[in-house]
Amino acid sequence: GAVVSQHPSWVICKSGTSVKIECRSLDFQATTMFWYRQFPKQSLMLMATSNEGSKATYEQGVEKDKFLINHASLTLSTLTVTSAHPEDSSFYICSATPGLYSYEQYFGPGTRLTVT
Amino acid sequence: RKEVEQDPGPFNVPEGATVAFNCTYSNSASQSFFWYRQDCRKEPKLLMSVYSSGNEDGRFTAQLNRASQYISLLIRDSKLSDSATYLCVVNGAGGSYIPTFGRGTSLIVHP
Numbered sequence: 001g002a003v004v005s006q007h008p009s010w011v012i013c014k015s016g017t018s019v020k021i022e023c024r025s026l027d028f029q030a031t032t033m034f035w036y037r038q039f040p041k042q043s044l045m046l047m048a049t050s051n052e053g054s055k056a057t058y059e060q061g062v063e064k065d066k067f068l069i070n071h072a073s074l075t076l077s078t079l080t081v082t083s084a085h086p087e088d089s090s091f092y093i094c095s096a097t098p099g100l101y102s103y104e105q106y107f108g109p110g111t112r113l114t115v116t
Numbered sequence: 117r118k119e120v121e122q123d124p125g126p127f128n129v130p131e132g133a134t135v136a137f138n139c140t141y142s143n144s145a146s147q148s149f150f151w152y153r154q155d156c157r158k159e160p161k162l163l164m165s166v167y168s169s170g171n172e173d174g175r176f177t178a179q180l181n182r183a184s185q186y187i188s189l190l191i192r193d194s195k196l197s198d199s200a201t202y203l204c205v206v207n208g209a210g211g212s213y214i215p216t217f218g219r220g221t222s223l224i225v226h227p
Contacts, residue, residue, distance in 0.1 A: 032213050043219040044160070044203070093159050103148035103207050105215060107159040 003027050004096050006108030013084055013115055020080045021111045023094030029074035030096035034105065035067075037090045044093065050077045084115040119143060120206050122218035129225055133194045137221045139204030140186045147208030149180055149187045154201045154220065163189075163202070194225045 003026040013019050023033055032051055036044045048069050050056045056069035068080040077096075081088055091112050095105040122139045129135045141149075149166035164171060166178040166187045177190040187206075191198055204218035 034215070044217050046215070046217075049214060091157070095160075097213065103213065103215070104150065104162060104165065105205070106162065110159045112157075 002098055002104075002106040004030075004094065004106045004108040006094055006111050008111060009109060010112040011114070013113070015085055015115055016083055018080055018082045019084055019113060020078055021092055021094075021113075023077045023079070023096070023108050025075045025096045025098070025106075028096075028098040030077075030098060031074065032097045033071060033077040034095045035069060035077075035079050036093045036095070038093060038110075039090055047079075081113065084113070086115045089113055089115045119216045120204055120218040122202075122204050122221045124219055124221060126222035126224050129194055129223070131194055131196060131225055131227055133225075134190065134192045135194055135223065136188055136190045137202055137204075137223075138186050138188050139206075139218050139221075140184075141204075141206045141216075142185070143206070144182075144185060145208075146206045148206070149178075150205040151176075151178055151187075151189050152203040152205060154203055156201075160203055191223075194223075196225050196227065199223055199225045 005024045007022045035047045038044050047062045048056045048058045050069050050071040052071045052074050058064045071077040093110040095107045119142050151163040152160040153163045154160040164178050166180045170179040175192045179188045201220040201222050203220045205215050207215040
């Protein structure tokens with residue numbers, strides 16, 4: 001149980017284009033989902049916390065207009081990287097918590113984004 | 117002081133060895149503690165939750181010391197497949213779901 005999927009698993013795009021990444025909880029409802037990015041050999045960096053039906057809460061230094069997050073249902077959150085630049089190339093990972101009183105997170109397999 | 121600190125290692129141990137990692141946290145109001153394992157270029161996977169009473173899962177034992185504000189992970193009889201980065205996660209302070217990750221401890225088990 002507690003499976004989270006992400007799509008696509010990898011994507012290459014040109015500078016200036018937008019990329020949408022989907023995060024789905026397959027066998028549970030996730031009231032809260034988190035979006036992270038990770039550069040090689042570095043730790044996970046929390047970008048934003050996404051709660052179903054409300055606006056995402058972004059961490060300091062993360063541009064909300066550049067990284068658009070939508071959490072339209074209890075099983076789906078999307079991250080759109082708008083006007084992508086090469087420095088946005090990274091490993092983007094989502095996670096979901098299965099319940100209101102659970103702090104356990106289950107991670108998606110990640111999306112490797114390369115912007116050329 | 118960082119909120120969650122871990123020795124990045126790497127810890128280089130032979131197969132069969134016992135190895136222990138510690139993770140310190142700064143917020144005494146933290147409520148939940150976890151160890152995750154992350155393999156290279158993969159997502160983190162939940163290894164175990166950490167309870168005040170300590171918990172054990174096979175070769176893995178996790179403990180929480182609230183007084184000194186640290187959690188530990190003990191791995192007995194190390195296997196080559198245990199080689200990975202072990203992440204400490206702390207959250208729940210003030211009812212917040214926001215997790216705080218340590219930078220991870222790298223373990224390399226060699227033949």
